[in-house]
Amino acid sequence: MKRRKRVLAVLLAAVMCVSAFITGERLELRANTSALASSYNTNVNYIAYATDVEDQAQTNYCWAYMANAVLESYLLKTAAASGVNLSEWDMINQLVSGSYAYSDLYTGGSYKQAIAYWTRGSQYGPRSESDSGLTDYYVSETAELGRYQRENPQTKLNYIQQIKNLVVTYGAAGVSVYFSAQDRAATTRDGAYYYPQEISPGVNHGVTVVGWDDNFAPQWFYNGLTTPHQPQNKGAFLVKNSWGRYDPSSIGGNTGYYWISYDNYFQDAFSVTQVTRRSGLYHQVYETDYRGLYDYGTGSSYSRTYQLSGGAQWLTAIATYVKAGANYRFYLNGQELTQCGGTMAQSGYHTFQLSNPVLVSGNTMELRAEVNGNAEAVPLACSARSYEPEGGNVCLKAFTKTQWGYTPGDSGWNSGWNQGTAPSSITGVTITPQDCSVMQGTSRAFQARVLGTGQPLQRIDWQISGVSSPNTRISDSGVLYVGADEGSTVLYVYANSKDNPIHSAAARVEVIRTTNSGSGQTSGSTNINGTPNTGSQITGTVVTKDPDPSENETSNINGSKEQDPSAARDTVRVGTVDKGVYSVWEDGTAEYTKCVAPNRTSISIPAEVKINGKNYAVSVLDEACMRGQKKVKTVTIGSNVSQIEENSFYGCKNLKKIKIKSELLEYIGEDAFRGIAANAVIYVPQGCLKEYREMVRESGNESVRVKTYH
Structure with missing residues (x-):
């Protein structure tokens, strides 16, 4: 299953004294860094203010993953968000396409490109990975350390101290190092990486510093490709990498974290130091x-x-x-x-x-x-x-x-300052359809409406992301044309209010290929239940895609691949049934991957789904499949489910009743039921009460009631 980011926040009161506060439109953190401990945040199983390790796969976009990790850590540290998951691919797509694109980011980049994306105008900025919605976060300040003098040891010591200060104060620091994925097996020992500063050819990779240990011993490193093989001095940074959680060279072979010696060469360290709400700023x-x-x-x-x-x-x-x-x-x-x-x-x-x-x-x-x-x-x-x-x-x-009567620190306008009638207030944007499929070489019209009090102007700025073909485009009137050569399987359409761009809506579009996709059938010939398609909207169509590298194997940025500990599975297809997205496999099983019905109060996950005329047993609820569904109140889980993955129902604050019909359940992942209603009850089969209750408790929810149903 695809590994999504999971928040692991712990209190480290012995290390620092933190005072986090939100005042007006400014989100800021101050910490006492006058006396830093010799170690900080060193347990890779409980990293404070860190989200899940991501996998950049066979790309040169490590800088995007590093930068988003830094911003996410800041948001967690300042309590601006209790859980956050930002989209790296939206950042990349926005920076490599359009009128203001970079022409060379496919060869690599730096945190500077991420800052450009975060701080651009109304249509840009951090977007949520779950729904691609534009967040209200505007990165208003950063701290950038530049480079130290290699020949001056004191400047190196000062640089290390400055990185520590950034980590303690703001949650994490991005830093550039020399680290070859292709050579990692020869340059690391049990997740400890060393490459001598004196022969380092520069930097080629971005990582996120989350902690340190000044007493990390030199003998715990070994680089078989260099002389010396081990550092001269003790001490190391703990860093989050972007080569996947199951990177075999990382600490434990399944964490995605590394120790990097202080004797390595570092440059371009940076942190996010202030975030402001866009809606209050401009x-x-x-x-x-x-x-x-x-x-x-x-x-x-x-x-x-x-x-x-x-x-x-x-x-x-x-x-x-x-x-x-x-x-x-x-x-x-x-x-x-x-x-x-x-x-x-x-x-x-x-x-x-x-x-x-x-x-x-x-x-x-x-x-x-x-x-x-x-x-x-x-x-x-x-x-x-x-x-x-x-x-x-x-x-x-x-x-x-543009309106009169702005009051700093207030989210609205001071009516006492207004001259004339009060302006209309925009509260949101809707888009129709929210989830559809479009065949290559065809068009699809979208409609959007600006919501609010008074009579808000119906002015929409249309935008798309995820495109790979220059022929794919969207008109000013909201008509999407998918190029005949479009290579992406999923696109996103955004409807942004021109008058208050913080308000926007997103639609997900599955691209249907006009030629055989490899499944033995022509895409678009039938819908998900096997009946012929009619009309312009194709819903529930099977789309063939390559397996997720985080499911079957770990792919590094140089193209070499390592086998995942979990067994590989055959080709996956994706389809939508009753507002639920399913991944189906050739072994006859299916995963409930994502709920795309945010307004439903009752959701039933069936025992089986019928896709392209074939029945599949729904055996897995994928990670975060219903995370943040705030309106859902009741959920029924089908009789074939054997796994409920991490964060499946995290943050469903109104979820009061969960009925598990399955007697095959073997695993409930961490935080699967965290953040549901305080008076929630999980109903289970009679013979499974003791075992299922224990799994619920081990997943992190100690208070939810677990009962049997009749």
Whole structure:
């Protein structure tokens, strides 16, 4: 089963004193890092503020997995989220396609590209992996350490200390190292990795630091390809990697974590240090640095002039990339903005929020930054080639709100400030259909509606992700055309409100191939029950895909493959029955993979499903298959289920009744029933009470009642 991210949060009061708070629109954390312990967060079975290990498979996108892991850890650390799962592939798709794409990310990238994605305008930013919905998180500040001097040991010690400070304060730190997946068996020992700094060719891989042990002994490392084979000094970082949980070279062969010696070479360490709510920060972003920062150039000032769109508006914030120790002063149309600026404590992306927004009228808005204290502090914008600047473009964004009466720290508007009638308020967006199939070379129309009080404008910005063909596109009116050469099996269509882009809706589209998909039948010929398809919407069609690498094998970024401890299975197909997504196998079994009916209060998982004329026994509830279904109240689990995987019903806060018909149940995964209703009852067959109750308790729910039914 596909391994989704699982939150493992524990309290480490002996290590640090943390005060987390959420004030107004700012999510911030402060910690006492004056006296760091010799070890921190060292138990790989209980890593604080970490989500599940992911598998980048045969790609060069380690930087995306590293960056999202850093952001997720920050959100957990600050209690901004109790559970979070962000989509790496949405990030990648947005950065490699469209008008502001990079042309060379297939060869590799860095955290800078992730920051560009997080901080772009209304249609971009972190999206949830579960439903591809745009989150309200705006990464407003980062800390970036750059590089230390290899020839100066003291700068290396300072760098290690700074990484520790970032981990303790913000949850995790991303860092670049030299680590070849192809050679990992020869360069590691029991998950401990060492490559001498003095012969390191640079860096080629991104990992996420989550802990450390200053006393980790040199003899626990062994690199058979280098001289020396072992480090000279003790100490190591504990890092989360992105080569899959069942990476055989990782700690224990099944964790995905590594120890990396302090004697390795590190560079480009960074953390997310502040997250702001988009909905409170802006309605519109003025920007030209869509690809983020290239590097810093020389100069003492830089500026951008923007044409205002929509008349007078309130300037709420300015964002740029800053250098530690440099002093910044900002000007709007020649007038100094005394509310923001100052000497920076850390380098990185920085959003200066105005405590009192400034009214901007006229047709243009000129922003200027003046810098002193550092001769190389002008942030140069990146071009389509990640290793080149974009002419004279600089990184300087402006954030505005268009309604009158903005009150900083409030999610709405101060009606006492309003002049005239109150504006309409947007509360959401709906999209129809939410789940459908479209054949290659054909079109499908989508409809969206903006919800709210008053009469919200019905202006939709359409967007798609996951495409592999330049011929796949969506029109301004919401008509999706799937190219005849489209190689992706699943696409997502987004309907974003133009007037308040934080509100959006997503639809899932299965791509049906026009040629034989390898299952012995032509895709699209019949629906999931074996009857002929009619009409333009094809629902429940079988789609053939390759097995998930995390299910059958571990694939590394260099293409070599390691066998998973679990037995491999034959080709998987995916189909939808009654708003439930099933993965079916040639051995006659099926997994209930995902519920796509968020508004249902009662859900029944059958003993069997009929797909393409063949019956399959539903034997497994996949990980997180119903996670976060907040409206569901009752669930019935069929008589053939033998496994309920991790997080299956996590966060179903209104789920009060679960009836398990199966007498074949052998396994209940961790946190499968965590976060369900406090008065919930699980009903089980009479002869299974003791065994099933014990499995429920071992899964992490000590309080839910388990009873027999008659």
